[in-house]
Amino acid sequence: MAGIVAYGAYIPWLRLERRLIAEAWGIPGVPGEIAVGNFDEDSITMAIEAGRDCILDDPVGVGGLYFASTSPPYAEKSCATTVASVLDLAQGSVTCDFGLSLSAGVSALVAAASAVDQGVAPSILVTAGECRLPETKTADEQTFGDGAGAVLVGNEDPIAEIEGVHTSYDEMVATWRLPGDRTVRDNSRFYTAKGYVPSLLAAFKGAAEAFGVAPGDIAKVVYPAPDFRAHGQVAKAMKLEPGQIQDALFAFVGGCGCAQPLMMLAGALEEAKPGDRILLAGAGDSFTVLLLEVTDRIADLPARRAIKGHIASKSMLPTYAKFLEYKEMLNTEEGESNSSMIQMWRDRRAVQPLYGKRCNSCETVYFPPRRLCPNCFAREDSEDVRLARKGTLFDFIDDNLYVSIEPPTTLTISDLDDGARIFMQMTDRGVGEVEIDMPVELTFRKIHDGGGFHNYFWKTRPVR
Amino acid sequence: MADLKDVAVIGVGATKFGENYDWGVDDMLTIAAFDAMDDAGIKPGQIEAGWIGIQYPFTGFSGATLSDAIKTYDIPITHTENYCVSGLDAFRNACLAVASEQFDMVIACGVEKITDQTGRGLPTSGFGHPVQMAGMTAPSAFGLAFPRHAKAFGTTKEHLAHVAVKNHFNGAVNPKAHFRREVTLEQVMKAPLISGPLGLLDCCPISDGSAAVIVTRADIAKKYRDDYVTIKGMGFATYTNLMMYDKNFDYLAWRPTVKAAEKAYAMAGITDPLNEVDLAECHDCFTITEILNVEDLGFCKKGEGGPAMAEGRFNIDGQVAVNPSGGLKCFGHPIGATGVRMVYEVTKQLQGRADGRQREGAKVGMAHNLGGLGGVVCGVVILTNQVR
Missing domain, CATH: 3.40.47.10 (Thiolase/Chalcone synthase)
Known part of the structure; x- marks a missing residue:
């Protein structure tokens, strides 16, 4: 067996x-x-x-x-x-x-x-x-x-x-x-x-x-x-x-x-x-x-x-x-979230296994996937690449305006180990624990229920 | 053949800005547009074309928003939407139309009815990808510049607070401002935090408003008034909605501001902005934005924006009077209206009609309008009261 x-x-x-x-x-x-x-x-x-x-x-x-x-x-x-x-x-x-x-x-x-x-x-x-x-x-x-x-x-x-x-x-x-x-x-x-x-x-x-x-x-x-x-x-x-x-x-x-x-x-x-x-x-x-x-x-x-x-x-x-x-057992303020099942389907490779592109011309790894390289503007000359799950924090901010169960929402810009720069929310962190240049890893989380279904994407978190 | 430098502003109008719960879009547009027409000494029937800046669908759609408010049927009216630059882009299009000699007398206006929606801050949930951009807000989009600027140049929260103190000082005497009170450094520093270092008083308020200007050519302007102002320089630039994904972007300068200013200065023949520009209405949606703006516009060296602000170099009697009106900090930011309101203020200043907040001897003034989640798009318009 x-x-x-x-x-x-x-x-x-x-x-x-x-x-x-x-x-x-x-x-x-x-x-x-x-x-x-x-x-x-x-x-x-x-x-x-x-x-x-x-x-x-x-x-x-x-x-x-x-x-x-x-x-x-x-x-x-x-x-x-x-x-x-x-x-x-x-x-x-x-x-x-x-x-x-x-x-x-x-x-x-x-x-x-x-x-x-x-x-x-x-x-x-x-x-x-x-x-x-x-x-x-x-x-x-x-x-x-x-x-x-x-x-x-x-x-x-x-x-x-x-x-x-x-x-x-x-x-x-x-x-x-x-x-x-x-x-x-x-x-x-x-x-x-x-x-x-x-x-x-x-x-x-x-x-x-x-x-x-x-x-x-x-x-x-x-x-x-x-x-x-x-x-x-x-x-x-x-x-x-x-x-x-x-x-x-x-x-x-x-x-x-x-x-x-x-x-x-x-x-x-x-x-x-x-x-x-x-x-x-x-x-x-x-x-x-x-x-x-x-x-x-x-x-x-x-x-x-x-x-x-x-x-x-x-x-x-x-x-x-x-x-x-x-556990959503209490009635607290809910934010407005929009989504489109069609867009989420179209972008499923970028959203779920987190694929970006690597430009064949200048080798820049980028996200989200586009037809033109954002660095050298090469046209439709790239390979799909599954992005790295670890990186380094380039910039961040603790946002109290976005409606969340747990404000502040820590917004991060990270440079992944394969070179891609990416914007994500951060989770599982202590406020005050976050600093520029810290190592981060990615985790897949629920973002919101806009459109009446579950919308998931990746977030950063301090390395556990 | 005319060109942009032949374009003149002969009338400006604006509502009181604020939480105008009693007024709808129609009310505010009627008030602002007739204010501008009265100032110019013209009637609606003389207007040959119009442009109206609006950002949000809850404010209005299409050019008919304006034709309904001022009953200018049967002429072309275009709605411009370009983030926070929607208003100044309406003005740009009006100027180009007059410079082309297609029309002689046009109106550019803007309006936004922010308080008709019930969200917190500006609604951004429809901006960008449903999950990739989720969580981004206006203060955070700009506030992300702070940690990088602080790391590179030592900029502090106190530097930011000086922007708010200065603009509140200027706005306190402005009858059309939303906030008409001075604030202390301590009040700004201790205000509840909204995003990162940005407290409540580092952010422009949620306000309604409308502004309008009448645009024609200088040769026609002379028939209406002697103190008309003309275009000296104009530049617009657009970058990307995805700057947070761009490794070439360092959050130390708003790229569209740098590019738009380059174009406007080149057209105006300005090589030393610090000494050649008397005043600037510049986009202070958040205090950190103004710190970068004064650097990007060449009013000080890159990285010196914070200390320069603390030294008072941009006070009403400083080297360049930055936001003599009180800025977005005191007027709020009814998106479509803001750029047009900037032209209103610069015109008043150049006409010596800025009661109580007049920059003495002003000859050259700037409207700088920046928009998007971060610096996505920018317009720089330089006006003068000096004959070409």
């Missing part, structure tokens, strides 16, 4: 202390923090970040893109194609969207492995991004976190082989959202007692029998949970040693829905040794267990941010009100 070739993850820069939520409502609090997507992030942008981390911005040879989320920004319209386009995957790539269930991330992984085995594509990048909205004043609000995970599934030089897949399903209504609901409804007590714990334990038991492995053979058991307590209940019932339990990231990130197992897998793989056997489970509606065996090639995998690199890079939200505002 196909294996795992690379992994990546994304945890947003902003975090909220659970204490602030509890204090706002006067209810019992839980220690720790939750990761909060910035106001310009959604499950698409976070999946893109995780995908970039996984393939290190190099789409060559990647033959497909799967996207999983229970919180996609569109009710109808593929998100996988947006991620594929931004990552600049070839037009012939296979794309598919997975959702509706907390098991969607692992289901997408299994589907990708099957598709690779069937020769549908040589490799498929599986991404899962979540920014699930909890109801306010609930335990969920202190449990849910935002984040994304990614794995590249393929046959060539896998860092972990998929040795087996075991799956079962369990029908119950315990965690759900109706069309039109913004926030998740659940009965977590009932779900944990009669759904999650027994179903996951049964799946692990069936998998162990099917794979012929004993708990002692396993280096890490990677499984998601509705909350910290339920995660511990399963570990206890399986009599796992502390060293076998993969951190579910509840302490400082929160539960990231269907992305959680892929993020945890990234966490397991960044510490794995050749020969390690890992059990990876998806849980919720369907309960799927994979047996992975880490190969020698894991030592050759280039460095990436994954979990360790992202978790340390953070900024604390000052108030619970900011969290509500970012």
